[in-house]
Amino acid sequence: MTGYIRANTVEEAVAALAAGARPIAGGTDLVVGARQGKQSLPDALVGIHRIPGLGAITETDAGIDLGTLVSHAAIVSHPAIRERYTALADASVLVGSHATRAQGTLGGNVMHASPAMDTGAPLLCLGGTATFATPSGDRTTDLVDLWTGPGETTAGPDELLVAVHLPASAQATGSAYVRLQYRRHMEIAVVGAAAAVILDGGAVTRAAIAITALAPVIRRVESAEQALTGTSGGAPAVEAAAQAAADAARPIDDVRASATYRRAMAAVVTRRAVQAAIARARGEEIPIPATESTQGSWR
């Protein structure tokens, strides 16, 4: 097929994908990218933005389900996300401007698969999985296994992301996402990091740390997690985790920053994300976005 159709159901959308169409949700990546000449619009597009149900946020005992069409604005204003999946709110509140957050969707962010996407590191640290509707039924995958390179995923062209699922969080969980940004809005992450920790009796029993814009894909950093796990989350452990994240980074040199600066900043944002996550796990108030509230010198 060529041209544009608007799907009313998931089945219609999947059928269109099978016939060669690309899905379009908010269009803030696809259309803006085409206007900038990055790549022209696909010949066939299927609008999924009106499919009922895909914009819902549903809490269950097992966790929280975020429909693919959930906007960044909806994420930011959702009480449960702000409280228990705070890193995701830290990320979505930074996306573009008010207009971008109202228009851009979580699913679009995930499937665009940019190494600089802001929701990626939080979703990884929070144990996110993605559910796809496919011609042969639904398929669920860990987000860790989804991204393979800039703009590349393991999803087939006929697979429609329908929801992202985050498992229920334990008591005393805290998470945060921090990015380096040169101005307050309309930014792109130069480097970023997310952390999620579980505390038990003052000790870090589980730590997840992921870095953004520091490798071809957003990725967890096991060495950093190990440096933190089992410790009390004090300064030396945090610093060790931050250094481990910086060591794991594969930064590039470009107009946004040199590789040297990026690597140094990898340590800074990781340290801030970990500190904010621990503080939140302890019940301390670190306002969203953590990027703003952790600004300033660390001592």
Place this chain on the structure above:
Amino acid sequence: MTMAPERTPFIRSDGKEKVTGAGRYTADLNLTGQLHAKFRYADHPHARILSIDTAAARALPGVFAVLTWEDVPDVLYGGSVNDRRLFAKEKVRWEGDIVAAVAARTADLAAEAAGLIDVRYEVLPPLTDFAANAEADAQLVHEAWADYEADENLGLSGNILGHSSIVKGDADAAMAGADVVVKSRYVADASQGAPIEPRAIVADWQGDKVTVWSSTQVPFAARSGIAHTLNIPESQVRIIVPLLGGGFGSKCDFHFEAHVAALARATRRPVKLVFSRREEFLAPDHRREGMIIELETGASRDGRLVARRGRLILDKGAYCGEGGFFAQMAAMHACGPYQIDAVNVDSYLNYSNQQPSGSIRAPTAPQACWALEQHMDELAAALEMDPAELRRRTLIGEGDEGPAGQVFEEIGAKQTLEAALDMIGYGRELPEDEAIGVACGWWPSFGVPSGAYVKLNRDGTGTIVTGAMESGTGAVMGLPLLAAEALGMKAEDFSILYQDTDAGPWDMGSSGSQTTFNNGRAVVEAATEVREKLLDLAADDLEVSRDDLVLADGTLSVKGSPDSSVTIATLAGSGEPILGKGSGDVPEAPAVDASGCVGRLGLESFLAPQLITQAARVKLDRDTGVIRVLEVAAAHDSGVIVNRIGADGQVYGGVLMGIGQALSEATWFDDEGRQLNPGLLDYKLQTASDAPEINIRWVEIDTPNAGPNGGKGVGEPPSVPTPGAIGNAIAKLVGRPIDRLPMTPERVWEAIHGGPEE
């Protein structure tokens, strides 16, 4: 001495349509049968053209015309140097040089056709090091420079387009005798005007006359440019500017109007050109110039400036355009508004294979001022003197002598300093990682001819017909205030007919912060002529002497007997045409004694100088080098303010632009001279959420030689000292000045963490 009348804030009449989206801009215009234009730009920043084959492009269905240099008159044009053709002929000299233009049924087709043009080149080494280009054995950007028609005051020679020096006294001897000498070197990167509206042009021929709608800041220059390059009389060219979506200087000068007019003539159809955002970065021959600034100042222990030496090198890019005066302007800003006993400053404007630089809001000033003001703080440190105190002792005042011998009349430099210090609470306790920096600057008023008509309509309202151009600053929108004051009417009673070269008298356009200064005078003179006519008519009508009449609130009445009166509407409704015209006397530049100066282009003295002090409070994130500007205090002597809302608006915008230049805005080039960040993602403008608290105070001095009722200008000055003030605050936090502009987080971080000094 004229006294400032009581003025109530006036809300400009074009605001609502712009804010609500009802306003029409050039790109909104569509004519029946219109075609769309695209350009084929240079494939290399520096290359000899061997051949251009347009056959495949012409053969594409839907393509109506493909033009190259062969299809237009072989004419060189430019500002102070005629060094450029509409279409590159022998050589391309920067990545935005136009090789060919296409008109086709759709913009996509035109782009496809442009891509099909086969251009063969001999690639030449890119001459991107604008300082090295001045060396004797450097290859030339323009081999035929000696044959070019050029302003002889420039000192054009090889790759040096202009050389200017300011010499006062014996700076070498004075320097040798100074108690303290401080030397600095600063480097500023290029930046952009970045207007919201990418430029658009529509051209339509009727018979042998062409009408061109263009998003230009200078319609009359656009008219001259078309006439000159297409070899037709100016009277056959009409330029109309619909609403303009900003320019910040980048839409000064004649740019692409002739290309589109030529396409329209070749196809006998209206042709429309609309730039993409990327083109808006790459194609205009306009950006803020990169600059190397070396300064040396000698002072006595008590802070007297006994000597200043300076050497400035500016990147002109590939062509001259209207920026020929930059070397001289930069030299004046390397002196600054200070009393200096002896001066010797040399300033060079060099060609390179980069985008041409052209006027961007206060050309040369923000960078030179940023360097000078940080240098002044370095001097203060060497003198162990508070930087504000050093400025208090050295800023110019009445009777002082400027760098080229100009003797200043009453000006408010020192008052702006005290006002800014007061507003920001200079000297107060600050949280750790916060500091306040102070910078002073100046900017001239430009006296040029300008004209306007004022006519009264039958319903008693008025219309101002002006050649002046509204680039968004509100200068034209404020003209009714001046007419209304002269005529005892309300500003709201006036409509404005403007931005049409067939209507208003010739005007220099929206450049040089001079619209109020010059066109304001013209409107006052035109309104005064109308006033005279009204008094004559009313005197006849009421059978009294003119001297017994009062003109107020739209009515002429007899002094002492208000019942005996006639309204303006009655007189205007009689059918008697009531019109006035004005130009006003152009003020002369102050006398100079610049015997030692070369490159005299008329800017070696500053007419009705505008003085500025800004103080900035900033916060540093030491781990990242990210700077946040928290507060800016802006104190300005712009003479008597015509409209406070409009003037404040210029300061808010100017300061924000200044913050961008200080911290984030730069056009970076690769080794070949191609822009690395031609888009709004990586060319980082400040956003509304980055805006600090901005406090403003106007030092309203009735400056001699000022414009209408004591007004000067205010468009450009607000961004002049902002980077310097921010730089001085950062230097206090970091312990040394950042010597590169913009002072990006990475550069600040490197300075803190002892990284390599660039």
